[in-house]
Amino acid sequence: xxxxxxxxxxxxxxxxxxxxxxxxxxxxxxxxxxxxxxxxxxxxxxxxxxxxxxxxxxxxxxxxxxxxxxxxxxxxxxxxxxxxxxxxxxxxxxxxxxxxxxxxxxxxxxxxxxxxxxxxxxxxxxxxxxxxxxxxxxxxxxxxxxxxxxxxxxxxxxxxxxxxxxxxxxxxxxxxxxxxxxxxxxxxxxxxxxxxxxxxxxxxxxxxxxxxxxxxxxxxxxxxxxxxxxxxxxxxxxxxxxxxxxxxxxxxxxxxxxxxxxxxxxxxxxxxxxxxxxxxxxxxxxxxxxxxxxxxxxxxxxxxxxxxxxxxxxxxxxxxxxxxxxxxxxxxxxxxxxxxxxxxxxxxxxxxxxxxxxxxxxxxxxxxxxxxxxxxxxxxxxxxxxxxxxxxxxxxxxxxxxxxxxxxxxxxxxxxxxxxxxxxxxxxxxxxxxxxxxxxxxxxxxxxxxxxxxxxxxxxxxxxxxxxxxxxxxxxxxxxxxx
Amino acid sequence: xxxxxxxxxxxxxxxxxxxxxxxxxxxxxxxxxxxxxxxxxxxxxxxxxxxxxxxxxxxxxxxxxxxxxxxxxxxxxxxxxxxxxxxxxxxxxxxxxxxxxxxxxxxxxxxxxxxxxxxxxxxxxxxxxxxxxxxxxxxxxxxxxxxxxxxxxxxxxxxxxxxxxxxxxxxxxxxxxxxxxxxxxxxxxxxxxxxxxxxxxxxxxxxxxxxxxxxxxxxxxxxxxxxxxxxxxxxxxxxxxxxxxxxxxxxxxxxxxxxxxxxxxxxxxxxxxxxxxxxxxxxxxxxxxxxxxxxxxxxxxxxxxxxxxxxxxxxxxxxxxxxxxxxxxxxxxxxxxxxxx
Numbered sequence: 001x002x003x004x005x006x007x008x009x010x011x012x013x014x015x016x017x018x019x020x021x022x023x024x025x026x027x028x029x030x031x032x033x034x035x036x037x038x039x040x041x042x043x044x045x046x047x048x049x050x051x052x053x054x055x056x057x058x059x060x061x062x063x064x065x066x067x068x069x070x071x072x073x074x075x076x077x078x079x080x081x082x083x084x085x086x087x088x089x090x091x092x093x094x095x096x097x098x099x100x101x102x103x104x105x106x107x108x109x110x111x112x113x114x115x116x117x118x119x120x121x122x123x124x125x126x127x128x129x130x131x132x133x134x135x136x137x138x139x140x141x142x143x144x145x146x147x148x149x150x151x152x153x154x155x156x157x158x159x160x161x162x163x164x165x166x167x168x169x170x171x172x173x174x175x176x177x178x179x180x181x182x183x184x185x186x187x188x189x190x191x192x193x194x195x196x197x198x199x200x201x202x203x204x205x206x207x208x209x210x211x212x213x214x215x216x217x218x219x220x221x222x223x224x225x226x227x228x229x230x231x232x233x234x235x236x237x238x239x240x241x242x243x244x245x246x247x248x249x250x251x252x253x254x255x256x257x258x259x260x261x262x263x264x265x266x267x268x269x270x271x272x273x274x275x276x277x278x279x280x281x282x283x284x285x286x287x288x289x290x291x292x293x294x295x296x297x298x299x300x301x302x303x304x305x306x307x308x309x310x311x312x313x314x315x316x317x318x319x320x321x322x323x324x325x326x327x328x329x330x331x332x333x334x335x336x337x338x339x340x341x342x343x344x345x346x347x348x349x350x351x352x353x354x355x356x357x358x359x360x361x362x363x364x365x366x367x368x369x370x371x372x373x374x375x376x377x378x379x380x381x382x383x384x385x386x387x388x389x390x391x392x393x394x395x396x397x398x399x400x401x402x403x404x405x406x407x408x409x410x411x412x413x414x415x416x417x418x419x420x421x422x423x424x425x426x427x428x429x430x431x432x433x434x435x436x437x438x439x440x441x442x443x444x445x446x447x448x449x450x451x452x453x454x455x456x457x458x459x460x461x462x463x464x465x466x467x468x469x470x471x472x473x474x475x476x477x478x479x480x481x482x483x
Numbered sequence: 484x485x486x487x488x489x490x491x492x493x494x495x496x497x498x499x500x501x502x503x504x505x506x507x508x509x510x511x512x513x514x515x516x517x518x519x520x521x522x523x524x525x526x527x528x529x530x531x532x533x534x535x536x537x538x539x540x541x542x543x544x545x546x547x548x549x550x551x552x553x554x555x556x557x558x559x560x561x562x563x564x565x566x567x568x569x570x571x572x573x574x575x576x577x578x579x580x581x582x583x584x585x586x587x588x589x590x591x592x593x594x595x596x597x598x599x600x601x602x603x604x605x606x607x608x609x610x611x612x613x614x615x616x617x618x619x620x621x622x623x624x625x626x627x628x629x630x631x632x633x634x635x636x637x638x639x640x641x642x643x644x645x646x647x648x649x650x651x652x653x654x655x656x657x658x659x660x661x662x663x664x665x666x667x668x669x670x671x672x673x674x675x676x677x678x679x680x681x682x683x684x685x686x687x688x689x690x691x692x693x694x695x696x697x698x699x700x701x702x703x704x705x706x707x708x709x710x711x712x713x714x715x716x717x718x719x720x721x722x723x724x725x726x727x728x729x730x731x732x733x734x735x736x737x738x739x740x741x742x743x744x745x746x747x748x749x750x751x752x753x754x755x756x757x758x759x760x761x762x763x764x765x766x767x768x769x770x771x772x773x774x775x776x777x778x779x780x781x782x783x784x785x786x787x788x789x790x791x792x793x794x795x796x797x798x799x800x801x802x803x804x805x806x807x808x809x810x811x812x813x814x815x816x817x818x819x820x821x822x823x824x
Contacts, residue, residue, distance in 0.1 A: 289700070310702040319700070327700040330693045332761060341690055342701040344683040351682045395701070 004029050005202045006043070011147060011178045016169060018181045018193035022222055022442070022475070025199040027182050031149050034180070035067035036060030066140035070152040072132050076125035080115070081106035083124055084139045109138040113168050130161025137168060141177075148172065149180040154188060155276060166192055184274050186215050186479050198222055215481050219472055231447025232423045233268070240264035243434040244317075244403045249295030251285035254278060255458035258295045263403065263434040268425065270449030271438045273478050278458035279438045280322050283405045287319040288312040300402055313342065316402035320392050320409060322438075328392040331381030335373060336362040338380050339395045346398075365394035370420055386417025393424065404428060406437045410444060422448060442471050456480050493755030496816060497770040500753070500809075501777060508781045515784060523662040527652060528776035530664030531726055535743065536750035536772035537668070537675050537765070538719030542712045543751050544679075545688040546695060546760035547595070548602045549713065551609030552720045552747050555587060556740035558617040559724025564627035564734065565620050568635055573642040577725050584721025585714050587613070592710030610744070617736045628733030629655060643729075651730040664726060668769065671719070676765035688712060692760030746775055749806065753813050775806060 004026045011017050021027050032038045034045070036054035045052050047063055054060045060067075074083050081099075084106050090098040107117045113134045124132060133153060140148045154162045169179055169192055183189055189196055190213050198205040198221040206221040243265040248258030259282065263269045271279050284290045286297060288306030297304045299315055306312035312319075321327035329338055340347050340358045347357045362376040369390040373383065380391050389409065396404065406425070410418045425448060429435055439445050445452060452464040454477035461477040475481075508516040515521055535552055542549055559580050566576035587609070594605045621627055629647075633640055633655070644655045652663035679685035687708045690698040699705050723743075728734050754771020756763030782805055785791055786798025795801065 308702075308704060309700060310704060313702045321700055326694075327697050330690050330697050330761075332693055333689070337686070337689075341686065341698075341703075344686060348683050351684065352677075353681060353683060353686065 004033075007199065007202070007204055009197055009204075011180060013146075013178055014173050014176045015194045016173050016179045016181055016192055018183060018189040018196040019199065020182075020184065020186070020189060020196055020218060020222060021199035021205070022440075025222070026202040027199055028151065029202075030199065031067060031151060031180065031182060034060070034147070034149060035065055037067070061143055064144055064146035065149070066143055066145035066147065067149045068133070068136045068140065068151065068153065070155060072129075072136055074124045074132055074135060077123055079121045079123055080110070080127070080135050080138075081120045083135055084109060084142050086139070088143065105142070106138070109141050110134075112141065112171075113138045114164055128158075128161065129156040130158065130164065133157065133161070133165060134168065137172075145177065147178045147180065149182070151182045152184070152276075153181070154183070154185065162188070184479060186218050186481070189213065189218070190215075215476070215479070219475050219479070219481070222475060231444070232419070232426050233429075233448060233450075240267050243267075244297075244299050244436070246286070246297045247295055249282070249285065249297060250293045251281065252291040252293055254281060254285070254290075254293075257459060259455075259458070259460050260295075261453050261460060261463075263436050264450075265434055266429050266432045267450045268429050268435040268437055268448055270445040270452045271436060271455060272440070272442070272445050272452055272474050273455035273461075275440070276457075277455040277478065279455050280407055281458075282455070283319055283407055283436070283438060286312065287317060287405065313399065313401075317405065318342075318396035318399060318401040318403070319405040320389070320396060320407060322407040322411070324388055324392050325381075329380050329388060332379055334377045335366070335371070335380055335383075335391055336376040338391050339365055339398065342395055343398045361398055365391075365398065369394050369397075369424065384414065384417070385412040386414050386421075389413050389417065389421065393421070397428070401433065403434045403436065406435065406439075408439055408441075409437060410439075410441065442474065445474065446471065454478050493767050493817065494764065494770060496813070496820065497753055497755075497767060497774065500813065501770060501773060504774070504777050504781055508777075508784060511781075511788075512784060521780070523652075523659065525776055525780045527659075527662040527664045527730065528779075529773040530662060530666070530668040531723065531730070532743075532746055532750055532776060533668035533769050533772040534664070534671060534719050534726065535723050535747035536754065536768050537671055538716035539744070539747045540751035540754065540756045540763055540765075540768040540771075541675065541679065541688065542716040543748070543756040543758060544692050544760060544763040545709060545712045546692040547709060547712055547716075548606065548748075548758070549591065549609075549716050549720075550603065550606040550744050551587075551591075551613055552716070552723075552744035553740035553742060554610045554613035554617070554744075555584060555717055555720035556724040556727060556743055557734065557736060557738070558613040558620075559584060559721040560728040560734035560739055561617045561621050561627055561724075561736050563725050563728055564632055567632050567639060567643075568627075570636070573639050573646050577646060580725055581718055581721050584718040584724075587721075588714035588717030589710060591717065592713035595713070596706040596709050614737075621736045626733045626735055627728075629728070630732070646725075647729040651726055653730050653732075657732065664730070667726070668772075672765050672769050675715075679765055684708065684711070689761055692762070694761075747772075749810050750775060753810065757817075774809070778805065778809060 007026065007030060009030065019027050019030065029038065033040050036057045036059050039055065052063060075086060081103050085102050090101050092098060103120055106120050110117050110120060115131060115134045115138065124135060137148065153165060157165065173179060181192055193213065194210050196208045196213055196218065198218065200222060208217060241264065242262050244263040247260045250258045273279050281290060285292050288309045288311055292305065299317060304312065304315045304317065306315065325331060336358055339362050343361065344353060347354060347361060359376065365371065366373065371387050371390045373387065380388055409421055413421065425435060437448065446469050450466060452469065452474060454461045454474055456478055461480065464473055505516065539549055539552060562583060563576055563580045566579055567573060571579065591605055591609065594600045595602045625631065640655065647653050647655060648660065650663055650667055652661045653659050679688065687698065687703050690703060691705050691708055695705055727739060750772035751763065751768055752758065753774050754763065754767035756768065779802055782798055782802050786795065
């Protein structure tokens with residue numbers, strides 16, 4: 001799969017370039033190539049007009065390119081000064097470190113980025129996220145960075161910390177440092193960037209200069225392709241009762257304001273939103289993985305308060321998790337084992353597993369879901385992504401659930417299996433099962449849903465009925481734009 | 484040929500190892516190797532360690548570990564005597580000791596699942612603490628023994644005699660009849676084997692050992708299941724304490740059980756319970772537990788040979804070296820065969 005195809009990018013000295021695009025557009029890949037984490041297959045990189053080739057991060061660092069990851073890469077237990085100089089300490093004979101020098105230099109750098117110099121020996125774990133961010137920048141400067149790449153720098157910052165970051169970026173820019181700023185927060189892009197380049201599906205989608213940057217223009221560039229895949233939704237039920245309802249639900253780690261939405265019987269509700277919007281977390285709260293701290297959840301009229309997945313399952317809720325290899329399957333065990341695992345109560349007699357029933361379940365699922373395998377004993381880890389996903393689906397469908405939560409149901413699944421999964425979803429909807437489908441695949445959301453619900457920073461940003469469906473509308477809501 | 488052995492699985496491998504060890508002994512001294520008085524001693528030891536290994540094996544298989552087994556053995560033995568000395572009849576004392584073992588397991592399980600403490604650390608602390616408690620419980624200078632107990636409570640002789648003969652094969656007098664500890668081990672193996680290989684709980688334990696997160700997302704109450712495995716392990720260790728007391732006739736509070744957790748874990752690992760978790764079988768555990776006592780028997784026999792005695796006066800220090808090497812070679816062989824499978 002090609003992540004980037006013929007992408008051009010340019011950064012001037014003392015300029016802030018924002019890079020913007022949907023999930024999977026290629027932003028991370030591009031940045032990792034700049035920073036030497038990945039090597040490019042074709043094309044070239046030039047610095048000051050000179051062709052460069054990076055074989056690793058060290059090469060990029062030597063050229064002055066520093067990448068600050070979204071999840072900061074600091075050694076929490078070490079001090080600020082130690083982190084700034086980690087890997088390139090000022091050393092003498094036999095590795096003896098010049099602590100005094102380093103403390104002084106660290107102090108100067110900290111001053112430059114606006115960090116209180118008194119913190120120079122404080123362990124990083126005691127700092128606020130905003131301060132940790134500044135430590136990373138100071139570290140980049142200690143490496144004489146001429147280009148600093150920031151990946152979603154404000155995702156864990158308060159408004160105050162974000163403002164301070166803008167000031168630091170401004171001062172760095174004025175000092176001649178080039179900054180690449182990756183963000184999906186379009187308001188920030190407008191505040192901070194001199195220029196924006198938009199990526200879409202691994203291609204350049206366009207560029208905007210500071211004066212031309214506005215929300216609508218960015219959205220138009222980020223989005224805008226035709227729906228290629230055919231989505232089999234033959235059964236659209238006109239009249240539906242409300243099957244699943246959540247009112248004002250708050251969960252541990254979630255936003256202070258509760259969230260409410262419904263799923264009708266036989267309805268497919270597509271839940272869209274950017275990475276980090278809180279979709280998976282909400283689903284985990286309903287399924288009993290995360291603690292619900294407020295609000296009510298009802299399924300078929302009965303309240304659901306699941307403190308553990310088993311309770312959610314008993315109420316009729318099942319979830320196909322986002323990461324099937326980590327949460328959805330026991331890779332070393334067989335197809336039969338995995339299919340039966342959440343169903344053992346029905347497959348056993350007096351707590352002893354009846355293998356005949358287990359095998360029967362296996363055969364039924366393999367044939368209904370078209371799981372391609374020579375035998376039920378094959379370890380699921382050896383199956384293709386699509387077949388693995390079908391095993392995950394199969395184990396849940398065996399319970400005859402009322403509400404099926406799907407988190408990225410076709411991620412890493414080949415085209416053929418995708419079609420089969422869509423038709424299974426359609427069949428389930430036709431039989432009255434409520435389907436809550438979380439997806440970052442725009443085409444899938446638009447093609448399969450009866451109704452779209454968009455989340456933005458943990459809150460409901462808006463809902464779209466079938467006649468209002470459009471990629472632009474979804475992206476606007478997902479990025480926090482006006483309704 | 485190698486892939487043939489690989490297909491037999493771990494069980495085949497351990498069986499081969501046992502055959503090699505026993506075969507070597509037969510070659511060295513056939514009459515000794517087949518003498519019933521020696522064989523029943525070895526069998527009894529194998530049965531004893533199998534009891535410990537079954538407990539820790541299930542635990543390891545589900546992703547846990549217990550370093551305190553040896554100390555629990557010592558503590559249980561002392562507790563058994565203390566209870567009887569204070570008037571509790573043997574059967575009830577034994578039941579109470581098993582209850583304490585279960586309680587220790589419950590404590591371990593709770594600390595690991597609720598407080599999210601590392602099992603290695605919790606049970607390592609247990610190793611020290613329980614040993615200390617054992618020493619504190621027994622204040623008199625003479626060792627807690629059967630004779631002392633019966634002197635204080637002669638009325639316990641019948642019950643104690645029955646327990647001893649049925650569980651270990653040793654009569655109060657010290658006379659050794661049949662290796663009953665093997666029978667105890669086999670009975671436990673059947674019960675545990677049924678649960679592990681046939682019941683839903685066994686499935687849960689394998690799932691938790693392979694991938695605890697996925698097991699949780701599949702609706703398994705991973706905390707509760709883990710606690711059960713800790714309870715099982717410590718209860719069997721407590722049983723081991725009772726068995727030790729009855730078969731040896733006495734307990735040394737400071738040292739009975741020292742390093743036995745390592746023997747138990749070695750037996751489990753040789754039998755197929757990799758420390759990664761998610762693997763292991765009851766037949767494997769039985770066979771794995773059988774290796775070290777047999778190996779020790781062989782080494783002792785070799786050490787007694789006059790030619791060897793002349794060069795190495797005492798074979799004792801060599802034993803741990805050979806055991807360590809056996810475990811290492813066994814693990815290496817397993818890795819190699821695993822890749823061919």
